[in-house]
Amino acid sequence: MKLSTIIILFVTLAACSNSMQQQEIAANLSFFANDQANADVMGKWSRSCALCHVSGVADAPLVGDTAEWRRRFAQGEDKIIENVLQGINSMPPLGYCMACEISDFRAIIGFMAGTNQ
Secondary structure (H helix, E strand, O other): OOHHHHHHHHHHHHHHHHHHHHHHHHHHHOOOOOOOOOHHHHHHHHHOOHHHHOOOHHHOOOOOOHHHHHHHHOOOHHHHHHHHHHOEOOEOHHHHOOOOOHHHHHHHHHHHHOOOO
């Protein structure tokens, strides 16, 4: 096989792989896209989640850090919600938000990940 053919094949495969990866990321980022963070939800976020997710305390993923949220979204929507409800690493169960419902958590996660802007 000629070198030029190998290069073309490599570039084509890389482009296809990148396109598939982008589609997967887009699908993962859409997990929480329909859950809107209204004033009530943002109040709950500011009294609880913001404590760690604004400063990155205890390696909490920062608000707007899409690369870090993508990594977490790769685990799947159910696992993310499970981690919130049960706690993970230094995050306690419910992330200090005892008044939050599942829909609140979904909206908060969407806000922090930038999927429901």
